[in-house]
Every structure is written in C-alpha cells, then in structure tokens.
Amino acid sequence: GNSVTQMEGPVTLSEEAFLTINCTYTATGYPSLFWYVQYPGEGLQLLLKATKADDKGSNKGFEATYRKETTSFHLEKGSVQVSDSAVYFCALSDPRNYGQNFVFGPGTRLSVLP
Amino acid sequence: DTAVSQTPKYLVTQMGNDKSIKCEQNLGHDTMYWYKQDSKKFLKIMFSYNNKELIINETVPNRFSPKSPDKAHLNLHINSLELGDSAVYFCASSHGGRATGELFFGEGSRLTVL
Numbered sequence: 001g002n003s004v005t006q007m008e009g010p011v012t013l014s015e016e017a018f019l020t021i022n023c024t025y026t027a028t029g030y031p032s033l034f035w036y037v038q039y040p041g042e043g044l045q046l047l048l049k050a051t052k053a054d055d056k057g058s059n060k061g062f063e064a065t066y067r068k069e070t071t072s073f074h075l076e077k078g079s080v081q082v083s084d085s086a087v088y089f090c091a092l093s094d095p096r097n098y099g100q101n102f103v104f105g106p107g108t109r110l111s112v113l114p
Numbered sequence: 115d116t117a118v119s120q121t122p123k124y125l126v127t128q129m130g131n132d133k134s135i136k137c138e139q140n141l142g143h144d145t146m147y148w149y150k151q152d153s154k155k156f157l158k159i160m161f162s163y164n165n166k167e168l169i170i171n172e173t174v175p176n177r178f179s180p181k182s183p184d185k186a187h188l189n190l191h192i193n194s195l196e197l198g199d200s201a202v203y204f205c206a207s208s209h210g211g212r213a214t215g216e217l218f219f220g221e222g223s224r225l226t227v228l
Contacts, residue, residue, distance in 0.1 A: 034216070041221075043206075043219030043221045044157075046217070049216065101159065101170055104158075106155070107155040107156070109155070
C-alpha cells in the first residue's frame with residue numbers, strides 16, 4: 001500500500017537558520033504530494049502541493065520539489081522565523097483512488113528559537 | 115465565516131458513555147472525512163463520504179458510526195467510549211472524490227475519556 005515517511009522530530013532551529021524536512025513516499029502509480037502545517041491548537045492547513053514529477057510547490061518561503069526518481073518531496077526554507085514553529089505533515093493522494101484517500105506521514109515538529 | 119466547523123471543540127466524558135461530534139462545511143464540497151489524531155500527532159483516516167455515500171471505511175470499531183444527512187454535514191457518533199478513544203478528531207472536506215485538490219480541515223475536537 002501507499003505510505004509516507006518523514007524525518008523524526010522534534011527539529012529545533014535558531015531564527016534565520018535553513019530548514020530541511022525530509023519526506024519520502026511509496027506509491028503505485030503517480031500520486032499527488034502535499035505538505036500540510038498544523039499550528040498549535042489548530043487544524044491542518046495546506047502549505048504547498050505538487051501533482052506531477054519535477055513540479056515545485058512553494059508558499060510563504062517554503063519549497064518542495066516532486067522527485068520521482070528518488071520518490072521524495074523534501075520541504076525547505078531558507079530562513080525560518082519563530083512563527084514557523086508548528087508540526088509539518090507530508091502527505092500523498094493517489095488520484096486513481098476514488099475518495100481521496102490521503103496518506104499522511106507521522107509529522108515533524110519544528111521549534112524555532114529567537 | 116468558518117469553512118469547516120466542528121462542535122464541540124472539547125469533550126470530556128466517562129468510559130461507557132455515548133457522545134457525538136458534529137461537522138459542517140460551507141465550501142460547497144461534496145466529499146467529507148473524519149480523521150483521528152493520537153497523542154503523537156499521527157493522523158489516520160476513519161471515514162470518507164461523497165455526496166452522502168460512504169466511500170472509505172477504514173478499520174474502525176463499529177462503536178463509531180458516521181452519519182451524513184446532507185453534503186454539508188458529517189457527524190460522528192461514538193458508543194460505549196473507551197480510554198483508547200481519547201484523541202483529537204478532525205473533520206475535513208474536499209471538492210470531488212479524486213485527489214485533485216486539497217483537504218480543508220476543521221479545528222479539531224479533543225475527546226478525553228476518563
């Protein structure tokens with residue numbers, strides 16, 4: 001079955017540091033890939049997405065590129081802020097499966113210190 | 115206006131009780147979901163409905179019964195609550211049954227079973 005693996009947290013960085021959160025997936029076919037973010041006490045919200053190989057999703061300074069050859073979708077940001085502290089989830093959805101059965105990674109908690 | 119709203123936000127109850135969580139979306143989406151998030155932030159789909167029809171029913175105890183009176187509502191009823199049911203339950207919605215777009219999440223309902 002489909003699965004998503006992402007790096008264990010927590011990740012603690014100083015403000016303005018470079019961020020990478022690794023995500024790899026296993027899927028049959030060609031899934032769509034997503035990064036969701038969950039701020040404390042809130043629901044998940046879409047951060048960025050990519051629907052085909054070599055697509056780059058970007059939003060709020062975050063980027064991730066859909067790499068089919070390495071089955072990866074790593075999240076990066078050049079300079080993190082305290083407000084980026086949250087839990088980040090990598091996810092995939094197989095467009096062949098009716099019902100949008102999203103599969104989420106276990107989440108990576110990011111703490112950014114001033 | 116809140117896009118996906120759930121009530122109640124917090125629920126504390128005794129083992130063996132029956133409780134319900136309600137969810138409403140005003141986005142005009144035709145697909146709605148229930149997810150369970152455990153204490154380690156792991157997110158797992160429970161149910162998915164498309165146009166009031168059940169299309170995903172993961173391995174969930176039959177004490178959990180979803181009900182969709184119309185496309186904009188998906189409620190979750192839980193019978194004979196157990197300690198292990200303590201979690202945050204998220205409702206979500208999307209447009210279309212296939213993985214063409216994002217999931218919109220509610221803020222979550224934190225259930226604590228004593």
